[in-house]
Amino acid sequence: MANKLGIRGYDYVEFFVGSAKVWAYWFSKATGMKITAYAGPETGIRNKVSYLLQKNDLKILVTSPVKPDNYEIYNFIQRHGDGVKRWTLNVNDVEYAYNHAIKNGAIPTIKPRELKDANGIYLEAAIKLYDDAEISFVNADEYHGIFQPGFGEPIHNYEVETHETGLKIVDHIVGNVRENEMNFWVDYMNAALNFETFVDFGPGDIGTEYSALLSKVVRSEDTLIRNPVNEPYKGKRKSQIEEYIEEFCGTGIQHIAIRSENIIETIGAMRKNGIEFLSTPPATYYESLKERDLKVEEDIDELKENGILLDPESDGYLLQIFTKPVGDRPTFFFEVIQRKGGSQGFGKGNFQALFEAIERDQAARGNL
Numbered sequence: 278m279a280n281k282l283g284i285r286g287y288d289y290v291e292f293f294v295g296s297a298k299v300w301a302y303w304f305s306k307a308t309g310m311k312i313t314a315y316a317g318p319e320t321g322i323r324n325k326v327s328y329l330l331q332k333n334d335l336k337i338l339v340t341s342p343v344k345p346d347n348y349e350i351y352n353f354i355q356r357h358g359d360g361v362k363r364w365t366l367n368v369n370d371v372e373y374a375y376n377h378a379i380k381n382g383a384i385p386t387i388k389p390r391e392l393k394d395a396n397g398i399y400l401e402a403a404i405k406l407y408d409d410a411e412i413s414f415v416n417a418d419e420y421h422g423i424f425q426p427g428f429g430e431p432i433h434n435y436e437v438e439t440h441e442t443g444l445k446i447v448d449h450i451v452g453n454v455r456e457n458e459m460n461f462w463v464d465y466m467n468a469a470l471n472f473e474t475f476v477d478f479g480p481g482d483i484g485t486e487y488s489a490l491l492s493k494v495v496r497s498e499d500t501l502i503r504n505p506v507n508e509p510y511k512g513k514r515k516s517q518i519e520e521y522i523e524e525f526c527g528t529g530i531q532h533i534a535i536r537s538e539n540i541i542e543t544i545g546a547m548r549k550n551g552i553e554f555l556s557t558p559p560a561t562y563y564e565s566l567k568e569r570d571l572k573v574e575e576d577i578d579e580l581k582e583n584g585i586l587l588d589p590e591s592d593g594y595l596l597q598i599f600t601k602p603v604g605d606r607p608t609f610f611f612e613v614i615q616r617k618g619g620s621q622g623f624g625k626g627n628f629q630a631l632f633e634a635i636e637r638d639q640a641a642r643g644n645l
């Protein structure tokens with residue numbers, strides 16, 4: 278099955294950060310990604326530096342400004358801290374995807390353009406997402422150099438010792454928006470990208486005694502691309518989505534979920550590489566899993582040791598765990614996910630456990 282917009286999958290995700298070199302090292306060490314391309318003064322780019330990191334089908338670009346004239350990146354970092362600027366979709370035809378999006382209400386940020394050098398032509402265009410983010414359409418079919426024009430061989434190759442994480446590919450990317458904004462962005466993506474609403478967590482579905490959220494998931498019809506959007510819902514205290522929006526100074530990307538084919542090994546390796554995960558659910562969580570006599574290949578005690586959440590679905594089950602925020606602000610974090618037996622969902626039970634785990638940390642920050 279394909280999709281009408283000609284989307285082949287997620288391409289790269291770009292972070293705007295305070296110090297790209299340090300982030301590139303962190304990704305090398307913590308996730309085992311390799312630096313495969315670099316752009317900066319050495320490659321003729323005067324006002325910013327970018328490092329491309331890759332592992333399997335996962336591509337992350339970290340970018341920092343290095344000259345005061347680069348106000349676009351400075352403004353982002355000043356307001357939001359380190360965070361995701363854009364996620365990109367690899368498409369058959371950039372102009373077609375962009376025109377479809379604009380005709381259906383998308384807000385333009387980069388009109389279709391050709392980036393050229395001796396290695397060929399790289400095509401891109403972008404539309405606005407949330408306060409300050411973007412969805413880009415890219416195509417490198419006619420480009421034969423490293424990544425994009427302006428990029429060259431990496432000048433730093435960190436020979437770090439790292440435990441093999443087995444991280445594979447982006448599974449989904451989640452946004453946090455304000456009260457009453459979720460439906461706007463859900464309708465926006467559905468119209469612009471020809472997506473459909475797949476999951477709808479309404480009032481009372483996800484919440485604790487103190488705070489709650491609403492969430493909808495939009496996806497491409499072939500399920501290649503999945504993008505949940507969360508908004509705060511009224512509770513006795515501050516919702517974690519509100520905390521995000523206050524700390525990020527606006528709406529934006531909350532987390533990126535990366536798929537693994539052996540989550541127990543992945544999490545073991547990531548912990549050894551120094552990544553911190555949200556606190557383990559209480560022992561009773563795993564006791565009740567055992568009582569349910571589920572058909573699960575993994576040993577529940579091993580899941581418990583690693584703090585991995587398990588949620589059965591009609592087709593198969595989901596294994597998930599969430600890192601602590603990776604930057605200085607309690608904003609962006611990663612998720613690791615393993616889908617077993619054709620599971621397509623988002624684990625309502627896991628979502629609830631995640632929500633409670635975030636809330637424990639939120640309380641520790643004095644923000645609940």
Ligand code: FE2
Nearest residue numbers: 449451534612
């Ligand atoms: Fe997620």
